[in-house]
Amino acid sequence: MKTISHFIGGKPVEGTSDRFGPVWNPATGVQEKQVAFATADEVDAAVAAAKDAFTTWGASSLARRTAILFKYRELLDAHRDEIAELITAEHGKVHSDALGEVARGMEIVELACGISVQLKGELSTQVSTRVDVASIRQPLGVVAGITPFNFPAMVPMWMFPLAIACG
Template identity: 60%
Template sequence: MKNISHWIGGAEVEGSGRTADVFDPATGEVSGRVHLASVAEVDAAVAAAAAAYPAWRDASLVKRSRVLFRFRELMDAHAGELARLISAEHGKVHSDALGEVARGLEVVEFACGIPHLLKGGFSEGVSTR
């Protein structure tokens, strides 16, 4: 049975000790267990995100976009595995789950182009006002 924990500050965290069952929507059977977070664990996750933000904020758009491109490459390389996870967790047939992965890839590809969209260009003389 799969065990779903938290990822906080670059490390796996089991959680508060409380768990909840995860069900396979196609069969109704328990397929895993998710660890529930306490208030302290949520606070730790927020603090870790806040601590990581300044470095991400100060990274150039090129560096950020390289991270997104690498993420896109990983999504593409693992599309079949991602589709299997979507099928198991949402009850979708495999072909529909592959479509969800493809739509996710499109979103990441759009985000990869953000440096171009943030150039701040404008066009003169496109209106009479």
């Protein structure tokens, strides 16, 4: 049976907990896969990998980050039917609903592609006598999202493209 492993530091990592959750085909009721449950050490390794990536990603230019998101959007568009098929196979949604979920997620990816205007700092001069106020936007660090099972593509795409765009 196929096991869905973890993805840590840009590569697949086999789980070591010897604990798995079944992945059922909702149309047939047959278990087709299993997903490895993570140990505390595997979660710590994922967080550490994210922190390591943040040191360079947070310092990368907004132009580079948005260029990557534009490429991601192109890939989503090119593979939307395949993604919808996966959602249908693993979650039981009808294909048209799964396609709609991908389309709604892509709307946020598009927002993230054009986020440069929202990330501009501000300068207010003379807010008081000889007092200027400036604000800059800077990446904060690693974030995590907890998403519902019934929107496996859309809700995560409401979170991570914006986090990626913001650094």
